[in-house]
Amino acid sequence: xxxxxxxxxxxxxxxxxxxxxxxxxxxxxxxxxxxxxxxxxxxxxxxxxxxxxxxxxxxxxxxxxxxxxxxxxxxxxxxxxxxxxxxxxxxxxxxxxxxxxxxxxxxxxxxxxxxxxxxxxxxxxxxxxxxxxxxxxxxxxxxxxxxxxxxxxxxxxxxxxxxxxxxxxxxxxxxxxxxxxxxxxxxxxxxxxxxxxxxxxxxxxxxxxxxxxxxxxxxxxxxxxxxxxxxxxxxxxxxxxxxxxxxxxxxxxxxxxxxxxxxxxxxxxxxxxxxxxxxxxxxxxxxxxxxxxxxxxxxxxxxxxxxxxxxxxxxxx
Amino acid sequence: xxxxxxxxxxxxxxxxxxxxxxxxxxxxxxxxxxxxxxxxxxxxxxxxxxxxxxxxxxxxxxxxxxxxxxxxxxxxxxxxxxxxxxxxxxxxxxxxxxxxxxxxxxxxxxxxxxxxxxxxxxxxxxxxxxxxxxxxxxxxxxxxxxxxxxxxxxxxxxxxxxxxxxxxxxxxxxxxxxxxxxxxxxxxxxxxxxxxxxxxxxxxxxxxxxxxxxxxxxxxxxxxxxxxxxxxxxxxxxxxxxxxxxxxxxxxxxxxxxxxxxxxxxxxxxxxxxxxxxxxxxxxxxxxxxxxxxxxxxx
Numbered sequence: 001x002x003x004x005x006x007x008x009x010x011x012x013x014x015x016x017x018x019x020x021x022x023x024x025x026x027x028x029x030x031x032x033x034x035x036x037x038x039x040x041x042x043x044x045x046x047x048x049x050x051x052x053x054x055x056x057x058x059x060x061x062x063x064x065x066x067x068x069x070x071x072x073x074x075x076x077x078x079x080x081x082x083x084x085x086x087x088x089x090x091x092x093x094x095x096x097x098x099x100x101x102x103x104x105x106x107x108x109x110x111x112x113x114x115x116x117x118x119x120x121x122x123x124x125x126x127x128x129x130x131x132x133x134x135x136x137x138x139x140x141x142x143x144x145x146x147x148x149x150x151x152x153x154x155x156x157x158x159x160x161x162x163x164x165x166x167x168x169x170x171x172x173x174x175x176x177x178x179x180x181x182x183x184x185x186x187x188x189x190x191x192x193x194x195x196x197x198x199x200x201x202x203x204x205x206x207x208x209x210x211x212x213x214x215x216x217x218x219x220x221x222x223x224x225x226x227x228x229x230x231x232x233x234x235x236x237x238x239x240x241x242x243x244x245x246x247x248x249x250x251x252x253x254x255x256x257x258x259x260x261x262x263x264x265x266x267x268x269x270x271x272x273x274x275x276x277x278x279x280x281x282x283x284x285x286x287x288x289x290x291x292x293x294x295x296x297x298x299x300x301x302x303x304x305x306x307x308x309x310x311x312x313x314x315x316x317x
Numbered sequence: 318x319x320x321x322x323x324x325x326x327x328x329x330x331x332x333x334x335x336x337x338x339x340x341x342x343x344x345x346x347x348x349x350x351x352x353x354x355x356x357x358x359x360x361x362x363x364x365x366x367x368x369x370x371x372x373x374x375x376x377x378x379x380x381x382x383x384x385x386x387x388x389x390x391x392x393x394x395x396x397x398x399x400x401x402x403x404x405x406x407x408x409x410x411x412x413x414x415x416x417x418x419x420x421x422x423x424x425x426x427x428x429x430x431x432x433x434x435x436x437x438x439x440x441x442x443x444x445x446x447x448x449x450x451x452x453x454x455x456x457x458x459x460x461x462x463x464x465x466x467x468x469x470x471x472x473x474x475x476x477x478x479x480x481x482x483x484x485x486x487x488x489x490x491x492x493x494x495x496x497x498x499x500x501x502x503x504x505x506x507x508x509x510x511x512x513x514x515x516x517x518x519x520x521x522x523x524x525x526x527x528x529x530x531x532x533x534x535x536x537x538x539x540x541x542x543x544x545x546x547x548x549x550x551x552x553x554x555x556x557x558x559x560x561x562x563x564x565x566x567x568x569x570x571x572x573x574x575x576x577x578x579x580x581x582x583x584x585x586x587x588x589x590x591x592x593x594x595x596x597x598x599x600x601x602x603x604x605x606x607x608x609x610x611x612x613x614x615x616x
Contacts, residue, residue, distance in 0.1 A: 053421065059421060106601075110604065110608055111608070112420075113420075114560075116420075117556065117560050117600070117604060118600075118601060118604045118605075120556075121557070121597045121600040121601045122597075122601060124593070124597045125594055125597040125598060125601065128591060128593040128594035128597065129594065132591050132594065250424065250425075251428070253421075254421050254422070254425050258421070284439065284440065285436075286433065286435050286436040287433050287436035287437065287440075289432055290428075290430065290433035290436070291429070291433065293425055293426075293429035294411070294426065294433075297422055297426045297429065298411065298415070301415075301418060301422065
């Protein structure tokens, strides 16, 4: 893999932010702004999962837990304390990071299949705790009552445009940080672990430590995505931490391309766009989505960006 | 949490009998589904995430057959055969294309099938819940065993599933095809080199696995309601069973399924809100202490 100068990524990120922020100046479309807000949360969620799946070769079925945890931690902090939004968001992400560290400490020593199953089990345990701890979480109704005091540095996030700008900036900064981690020596180590864990181990890398670090970082960024999701729905729902949601992230990763950094973002875009377009025409969303997924899985046999990279080697990033 | 209620239940024979039979039902049905999952995994090393769909289709086909023919035996038979056929088609046209590729690619194909057939069921049978109702032969007053109420259908159900468990394990250990299947689980290349048609073998394994899930769906239809998406929870539970019992082990699947059934049966009294949680905790503990499962071989 070529070395990617950090400044090049930063320039691309800056251009992306400017373009996305400029769009509402020319054309206001609530549906589009909604789409970008949801995409920002899901892009962080899916890209953080790909740090595990594509980069390290750790297939986690329970990543939704940290997405849900970030959302609940943030929404509860906002509802129960007088802390300002940035402080609450940072606390929520820190809390999620700590939770990911604890869950990871239990899970990362297991080999591939068992790792997938234990992450699923831990997530489902977390989900049943949300459902049964009604006094705190509101049970299966979700956390209602909204998120109060949604302003940050004079921005009123209850306004859709401001939320749009806020989510765009946070998501792009988050993706940039993840990109930096992926291209760092630590990121290279993770890819080496994926390709041949025995040799990496001979080189003196402590496998479980590196894996635990990756798991914790991925959990942290999923938590950040959860914070954005909580802002969007103004609350938190158990579905955010349920296993179909983890499945969505896996599909985003697989559809977009597991070996390309922006693959999961593209995959998230495809899934969200499909959802928006198809539900407008038919109630049988699953039927259409299933056929599209089958076409990708059986036809391309890899994600879109990975496919493009194979078709035009050297061109796509 | 209500430990006193659990204590009271455990000391009353009526309550023990009622909860144990309902736990056994849950466990035995779960075993039929999980046996297919573990068989398919054992031989093909494919985690069949679409197995819940087989269960659902079995239930719906049986429902329609019963409405048309009024015969529950025919309904069960048609549900089983239809899903066995579905299993073969699924293996031939979809799964065989992703053999040897990434596990996530297999997951993707299976999940697509789940999505498609949940909607197909909605189109054919409608999105509402259906109740099959007790088959006429079993519309008789319940039995009383040690003070506990036990519907006769429950006894028939436990009997049939126990019989299947015996046939399955005997079939795997005594018959030629069963031995080939077990050999293929250990070394498919060698089996293929010895002249066994593994393509056919894999299709048979999917037919048996799918048929068992369809049978479970047909048998469960009178005691549970039918709805699109009903395969979801069964799928998760059958995975838990497979993991606890040991991937690839039929005996392990039986023990784990009964264990989960009993935890469900008695858990609803002691921890009505947290029965699912109990089962996940069980799975986590097993994975930590004995990742290969109770009866699994260490790889």
